[in-house]
Amino acid sequence: xxxxxxxxxxxxxxxxxxxxxxxxxxxxxxxxxxxxxxxxxxxxxxxxxxxxxxxxxxxxxxxxxxxxxxxxxxxxxxxxxxxxxxxxxxxxxxxxxxxxxxxxxxxxxxxxxxxxxxxxxxxxxxxxxxxxxxxxxxxxxxxxxxxxxxxxxxxxxxxxxxxxxxxxxxxxxxxxxxxxxxxxxxxxxxxxxxxxxxxxxxxxxxxxxxxxxxxxxxxxxxxxxxxxxxxxxxxxxxxxxxxx
Amino acid sequence: xxxxxxxxxxxxxxxxxxxxxxxxxxxxxxxxxxxxxxxxxxxxxxxxxxxxxxxxxxxxxxxxxxxxxxxxxxxxxxxxxxxxxxxxxxxxxxxxxxxxxxxxxxxxxxxxxxxxxxxxxxxxxxxxxxxxxxxxxxxxxxxxxxxxxxxxxxxxxxxxxxxxxxxxxxxxxxxxxxxxxxxxxxxxxxxxxxxxxxxxxxxxxxxxxxxxxxxxxxxxxxxxxxxx
Amino acid sequence: xxxxxxxxxxxxxxxxxxxxxxxxxxxxxxxxxxxxxxxxxxxxxxxxxxxxxxxxxxxxxxxxxxxxxxxxxxxxxxxxxxxxxxxxxxxxxxxxxxxxxxxxxxxxxxxxxxxxxxxxxxxxxxxxxxxxxxxxxxxxxxxxxxxxxxxxxxxxxxxxxxxxxxxxxxxxxxxxxxxxxxxxxxxxxxxxxxxxxxxxxxxxxxxxxxxxxxxxxxxxxxxxxxxxxxxxxxx
Numbered sequence: 001x002x003x004x005x006x007x008x009x010x011x012x013x014x015x016x017x018x019x020x021x022x023x024x025x026x027x028x029x030x031x032x033x034x035x036x037x038x039x040x041x042x043x044x045x046x047x048x049x050x051x052x053x054x055x056x057x058x059x060x061x062x063x064x065x066x067x068x069x070x071x072x073x074x075x076x077x078x079x080x081x082x083x084x085x086x087x088x089x090x091x092x093x094x095x096x097x098x099x100x101x102x103x104x105x106x107x108x109x110x111x112x113x114x115x116x117x118x119x120x121x122x123x124x125x126x127x128x129x130x131x132x133x134x135x136x137x138x139x140x141x142x143x144x145x146x147x148x149x150x151x152x153x154x155x156x157x158x159x160x161x162x163x164x165x166x167x168x169x170x171x172x173x174x175x176x177x178x179x180x181x182x183x184x185x186x187x188x189x190x191x192x193x194x195x196x197x198x199x200x201x202x203x204x205x206x207x208x209x210x211x212x213x214x215x216x217x218x219x220x221x222x223x224x225x226x227x228x229x230x231x232x233x234x235x236x237x238x239x240x241x242x243x244x
Numbered sequence: 245x246x247x248x249x250x251x252x253x254x255x256x257x258x259x260x261x262x263x264x265x266x267x268x269x270x271x272x273x274x275x276x277x278x279x280x281x282x283x284x285x286x287x288x289x290x291x292x293x294x295x296x297x298x299x300x301x302x303x304x305x306x307x308x309x310x311x312x313x314x315x316x317x318x319x320x321x322x323x324x325x326x327x328x329x330x331x332x333x334x335x336x337x338x339x340x341x342x343x344x345x346x347x348x349x350x351x352x353x354x355x356x357x358x359x360x361x362x363x364x365x366x367x368x369x370x371x372x373x374x375x376x377x378x379x380x381x382x383x384x385x386x387x388x389x390x391x392x393x394x395x396x397x398x399x400x401x402x403x404x405x406x407x408x409x410x411x412x413x414x415x416x417x418x419x420x421x422x423x424x425x426x427x428x429x430x431x432x433x434x435x436x437x438x439x440x441x442x443x444x445x446x447x448x449x450x451x452x453x454x455x456x457x458x459x460x461x462x463x464x465x466x467x468x469x470x471x472x
Numbered sequence: 473x474x475x476x477x478x479x480x481x482x483x484x485x486x487x488x489x490x491x492x493x494x495x496x497x498x499x500x501x502x503x504x505x506x507x508x509x510x511x512x513x514x515x516x517x518x519x520x521x522x523x524x525x526x527x528x529x530x531x532x533x534x535x536x537x538x539x540x541x542x543x544x545x546x547x548x549x550x551x552x553x554x555x556x557x558x559x560x561x562x563x564x565x566x567x568x569x570x571x572x573x574x575x576x577x578x579x580x581x582x583x584x585x586x587x588x589x590x591x592x593x594x595x596x597x598x599x600x601x602x603x604x605x606x607x608x609x610x611x612x613x614x615x616x617x618x619x620x621x622x623x624x625x626x627x628x629x630x631x632x633x634x635x636x637x638x639x640x641x642x643x644x645x646x647x648x649x650x651x652x653x654x655x656x657x658x659x660x661x662x663x664x665x666x667x668x669x670x671x672x673x674x675x676x677x678x679x680x681x682x683x684x685x686x687x688x689x690x691x692x693x694x695x696x697x698x699x700x701x702x703x704x705x706x707x
Contacts, residue, residue: 080468135419142415146406148493151533156402159465160416163395166461167420170454174423177446178430228494236489236496236536249584256581260567260574267569267606328563331531332622336582337555 013222020215027208034205038198051115056198058108060206065105065130066168068098068210069137073165076158085225088154091161093217095140097210102134125176132171136164250342257346262353264323271319272354279312279362287369294371301370302432306388306425309355309362313392314413316354317400320347325404334471344397344466352393359389372436380444381435387451388428391458395420398462401469427451482507482630482661483528487537489685490523497523499685500537503663507629510652510662510675515682521665522562524682525632528663529559542629558628558655560636564615568608572599572618575607579622589625597621597647612639620648631655631662637671645671 016023038056075091078084109127110120121127140160147153265271286304291297324330333343363385366372375381396417403413431447483505490498497520505511515521527534528541530550538545544552566575576590594600597617607615616639623631636648652662652675664672669679680687 132419132422135415139412139416139419142412143402143406146408146412147402148407155468155471159469160399160402162465163398163420163458163461166457167423170423170450170457174426174450177450178426231494232491232496235491235494236499252584253582256578260570260578263574264567264569323567323569327568328561328565329567330565331526331559331561332565332579333582334531335529335554335557335559336579337551338582338584 013219013226015219015222016215020212020219023208024212024216027205027212031202031205031209034198034201038202042195042198051112052195054108054112055195056202058105058112059199060202061101061105061108062126062130063203064101064206064210065098065133067207068094068101069133069165069168071214072098072140072161076161076165079154079158080162085150085154086222088157089221089225090214090218091157092144093214093221095137095161096217097213099134099137099141100213101210102130102137105130106134123179125172125179128179129168129172129175132175133168136167136171140164249338250345253336253338253342254345254349257343258349258353261320261323261347261350265319265350265354271316272357275312275316275319275354276358276361278315279308279358280365282308282311283362283366283369297370298372299433301366301372302429302436304370305362305366306428308366309359310392310418310421310425311414312358312362313355313396314410314417316358317351317396317417318404318409318413320351320354320397321400321404340467340470341463343470344401344463347397348393351397352389355389355393355396356386359385375435377435377444380448381432384428384431384435384444384448384451387448387455388424390455391424391451392421394455394458394462398466398469401466423450423454427454480507481505481540481543482509483539483541483663485524485528485537485539488524488527488534488539489536490520490527490532490534496685498527498534498682501682501685501687503680503687505630505661505663507659507661508656509677510656510664510672512669512672512676512679513663513665513682514667514669514679519682520685521682522634525559525634525663525665528630529557529632530554531559556629558623558626558631560619560623560631560633562634562638564612564619566607566615566618569606571604571606572610573603575618576621576625579625583625585625593621593624596624598643613641613644616640617644617647620651624651628655629660631660631664633662633664635665635667638667649675 035056039053042053044050044052071094072091075087075094079087079091106127109124109130113122113124113127114120140157143160144153144157147156283304286300286308287297290300290304321330324333334340367374396413399416399420400413403409403416406412427447427450431444431451434443434447481504483503485501485503487500487502488498489496489500497518501520501524503511513521513524523532526532528539528546530546530553533547538547540546541553542556544556546553567578570578572594573590576593577587580587580590591600591603594603597620599614599617599621602610602614607618610618616636620636631652633652637645640648649672652664656662656675662675664676666672666679669676678689680689
């Protein structure tokens with residue numbers, strides 16, 4: 001006989017636990033350190049002055065924005081191959097973090113453009129590609145929000161995620177050609193070696209932060225899923241005639 | 245299942261979709277009317293200066309087809325969902341790829357016909373002069389249509405069965421079609437401006453690459469997407 | 473008492489469970505059918521009868537449990553299962569803008585059957601006079617007859633019929649019953665979801681009632697209850 005007040009037993013998923021929190025601290029401290037270092041050691045740019053420092057956030061954010069869809073692609077492929085729920089949740093977590101980084105890249109790009117060109121937006125090749133990527137990711141997340149059946153959602157997300165990721169290089173190429181034809185100046189690329197160290201350091205910092213965020217989001221989803229499973233199992237056990 | 249059987253099935257599905265569409269009367273006519281309306285709206289928004297309109301013509305035409313096309317793609321699955329026919333369709337033995345192929349063919353016919361009409365109207369409304377290299381233009385249009393129909397048919401298989409399908413399909417489809425849009429519009433502009441092969445050729449190659457990549461990818465992925 | 477081995481059973485379902493959201497419609501349905509058997513599935517609205525049928529038809533997946541249809545696993549070998557079954561759904565699944573004949577021609581093409589047999593089928597189901605009319609104008613009984621006609625294009629080993637008698641007049645009822653008898657005589661098994669026993673009473677070997685997501689078996693009035701080792705209750 002079941003006890004009416006018994007709460008459902010939750011099997012907790014495997015998580016990194018405390019190690020994740022420690023890693024998170026490490027990632028953020030590393031980031032702060034890299035930012036401070038980069039800002040301190042790099043001289044003001046000839047043309048942009050101190051505005052150049054925004055590059056240390058904007059460029060690594062942009063690099064992560066390119067990396068994250070790759071992550072979604074890998075996890076989506078793995079889901080289609082092994083049909084494990086965890087891979088779907090990983091892909092979704094990666095996509096959410098990717099949207100955040102894409103949004104950050106776009107905003108910083110706009111903050112840079114305004115004092116430099118006097119306009120909020122230039123149809124620069126990289127910025128525009130990031131915008132398209134941002135929209136593709138929004139579509140992915142909208143799909144997940146609008147489909148209720150879990151297996152259907154996982155299957156469809158995987159397909160959409162893979163197609164979206166495949167398209168990223170094509171989008172980038174086409175936007176770049178588009179800009180070249182119309183010859184609008186693009187955001188200055190960073191060539192000066194004085195900036196390289198700062199960029200590299202911050203790139204790693206952002207990578208650590210991204211890994212932390214994806215893992216954190218993923219583990220939250222795992223716990224949600226475990227709770228759902230527990231509720232469903234409990235609902236199955238209750239009600240009707242007793243089973244042997 | 246043999247390839248011949250698959251081809252028979254694909255043909256049957258294309259025939260069914262087109263016949264149903266033709267008989268329903270509502271479908272094709274209203275979608276084309278919408279496309280032409282959108283085209284006119286662009287004219288109002290961008291005109292009446294002749295040069296401005298002429299420059300905007302390729303963009304306006306493709307956008308009109310894009311917006312109206314979204315309706316067409318959702319409709320092609322609507323016919324299955326209304327009477328519960330989709331379940332029967334899945335139960336027929338053999339691969340689902342024939343279903344995708346059949347719907348691709350039907351949608352391609354639909355969109356091609358729509359493009360012809362919209363381009364004709366666009367040429368008139370936007371005072372476009374037909375270039376001497378117009379066969380190349382036709383080629384570009386066909387390649388663009390293939391890309392549009394491939395992704396549209398694929399995404400509609402999902403969107404039409406989710407909530408808020410009218411919003412979800414454009415949300416999924418439009419960002420993915422940016423390369424197609426840019427290639428088709430730029431190649432068209434190049435050909436219209438007499439600025440021939442180099443520019444248009446590069447865009448044409450991009451379009452073809454896009455079409456090939458996504459035809460293969462969607463065919464591979466369709467099976468897992470059409471199952472309930 | 474001989475317990476049939478899985479490979480010879482037409483349907484061998486164990487503990488099939490399925491939920492919608494957090495509530496379970498089916499909680500563990502166990503059911504076995506041998507070839508040549510006709511079993512009726514009863515239950516109130518919402519008891520999961522149609523859901524169970526659709527699971528066996530491989531249209532949806534169970535959230536727990538396994539089932540073999542003609543020896544093939546519904547989860548791992550859906551294509552093989554689909555080749556053996558004939559599923560008559562609650563909704564007819566026809567194309568409104570096509571004529572009756574065109575609907576069957578389409579089905580024949582999809583099944584890789586000869587299209588020339590279509591008119592004979594239309595005659596058998598009593599729709600030959602309406603062959604060239606679009607289905608849109610058909611009554612629900614006529615649509616049901618057309619769906620039955622489509623079923624005749626398949627040669628199923630397992631029939632999954634969801635309320636096949638609804639909307640049929642007495643001629644239609646006779647048609648349905650004679651078809652079921654023909655198929656069963658040829659060795660098919662039939663699982664028939666019913667709202668009421670009357671139309672199928674003579675055909676059924678036994679009935680199963682779905683209640684609270686589980687199956688309880690009662691033998692039909694005239695049949696011998698021995699040799700039917702079933703039901704999850706009390707096991």
